[in-house]
Amino acid sequence: MNLLRKTARTLLAFALLLSLLGITGIASAAGSNQVSIEVATRETSLIPGSSVMINVKLSDLTHENQKLRSAVLTLSYDEKAFNTEGKVRFDETLGKYIWRADTYVIPSKTYETKDYLIEAPYPVDLDPADGRQEVILSISALNNKFIHSEKDEAFISFYLTVNKEAPTQNTSINVLAEETVLKDAAGNSFKAFESTYAKVYVGIPKQIEIVRGTLPPTSDPFNVSLNSGTELNALAIFNNGDTSYITEFTSWDTTNQQVITSPIYGNIQAVALGKAEVTATFGNVTGKHEVQVYPKGAPELIKKEVVYVTRIPDxxxxxxxxxxxxxxxxxxxxxxxxxxxxxxxxxxxxxxxxxxxxxxxxxxxxxxxxxxxxxxxxxxxxxxxxxxxxxxxxxxxxxxxxxxxxxxxxxxxxxx
Incomplete structure (x- = not known):
């Protein structure tokens, strides 16, 4: 019996330590029905100079004892990795910087109704010496409603910019539990919530593959018919195995403008028969791929050319x-x-x-x-x-x- 009690005390202390350290995925004494604050990004690997959307949602809101009337969330990020450049403006009325209207969105129609008030995010720096910056997000339910979404959707999404000089690193955007306030209908605050964080890799890709449309990389030359065009993408491959299209951020060129025109964001035009290489460069990394221009209807085109379809987003x-x-x-x-x-x-x-x-x-x-x-x-x-x-x-x-x-x-x- 003493051994069981000792084991139980040890497990409880371990769970408390993990909670204090901010490690997610551990349920508190509130049980599995407690509120969850989820922070996520669509991209898990990012290049310097790009933007990333941070999606934030509140879930598991069905338990009777934890219906939310309002929530003020504080998110934290590494200032060496991210900044708000080009994302915020100073609001004279509020007397503070807030995210511009075109740099944050309410992605769910559920929260766009008159039953909710979602204010523009705004930046703060709670501890100038800790190397991190914070973002304040808020949502309130009106008309005697509670914060709720049947589809468990994000209530807000906002953008951060990756620093151009960001060091290669794994970093995260996470919830500061001690600075986050959830309130019920009576105005009582409670801390019975879990949180997840967005883990992101920031850095220069180790390799760039030039691909046709959204097809997988290939070592075969791209066969193009004379006087036609084709669309290419720059696919970044990171050290952690992630991939991401960085077409808009790369510098494009060709080794022979007499055969194919200089690419504009990956667009090329075949203007003469022959061969040429297309290059896409980001930082000190360059991807290359050979393009072969044939007469229209040439057997090489019939046998090898692949019809590709660029995916239209849902x-x-x-x-x-x-x-x-x-x-x-x-x-x-x-x-x-x-x-x-x-x-x-x-x-x-x-x-x-x-x-x-x-x-x-x-x-x-x-x-x-x-x-x-x-x-x-x-x-x-x-x-x-x-x-x-x-x-x-x-x-x-x-x-x-x-x-x-x-x-x-x-x-x-x-x-x-």
Whole structure:
């Protein structure tokens, strides 16, 4: 009996130690029905200069004794890995910095109703000497409602920027339990909650593979017919085995512009017969791949060319895509999104700034610009987005990426 008591005391002390250390996945005395604060990212490996969306949700809210009326959450991150550059603005009314409206989203329609109040996240630094920064998030249920989501969805998602000089490391975004306050209908606070953290690897990839569309890497040359184009992506491979498309962040080039044009975000055009290499560089890492241009209808194309389809995102995943600014000839368009290495821009907003009427091809079932069918488009929440990389072909536009401001600049002579 004494041995059992001693073992029980040891286990209890061990659980308490883990809790104090912030290790997740350990249930407290409240049991399995306790509230859970979950912090997650879609990307688990990130390159310096990129943005990452942090998704935060409250789950296991069905227990009668822990119905939430409000929650104020404090998240912490390593300031060597992340910053808020380009993400926050100073609000004169509130007298503090808050996340800009285009750098945080409420991804669930459940929380967009009049029954909830979700304020803009704002940054704080609770301990300037600890090398970490904090983000304050808040949600309140109104009209005698409780915080609840049948689909167990995130109530808010916000963006952080990876430092350009971020050291290669494993890092995390986690909940500070002692700075987090959950309240019930009576205004009573309780600490019966668990939390999970988002674990992220930050660093330069060890290798870059140039792939066709979203096909797996291959050592075979890309066979392209004369006077046609193809779309390539830069696939980063990290030391931890993760992969991520970094097409928009790499510098593209070709070894022979007489055979294929210099790639624009991976877009190439075959202009003469022959061979050339395409290169994609990020930092000190360069990926290379050979391109062979054949006459149209050549046997090599029939035997070896693979038809590829670029994946169109579903609504739920697209809602979590990183938001970026879009500038058209210096004017601000609606925000775009980066998904799987491709930047999507709002069609109507861009066309309005250029004074171009968007039409519709009833045969191809595509929107058109200047009589050309838009090959890649996606409608999300009433807004039609198109691939930015299609704009050079459609409008002869030139594009440049400002990673410091997380902005895609589009320049074209077609304007009002």
């Amino acid at each position: 609504e739920r995943m697209f809602a979590k895509a990183a938001v970026v600014q879009i500038k058209v000839n210096g004017k601000t368009a609606g925000p775009g999104r980066v998904f799987d290495g491709a930047t999507y821009v709002p069609l109507r907003s861009v066309s309005n700034l250029l004074g171009i009427e968007v039409k519709y091809d009833n045969v191809k079932k595509n929107p058109t610009l200047k009589g050309k069918a838009v090959p890649h488009f996606y409608t999300f929440s009433g807004t039609t987005y198109i691939w930015a990389r299609d704009l050079p072909v459609l409008l002869g536009a030139k594009m440049s990426w400002d990673s410091k401001k997380t902005t895609l600049n589009i320049e074209t002579s077609v304007q009002k």
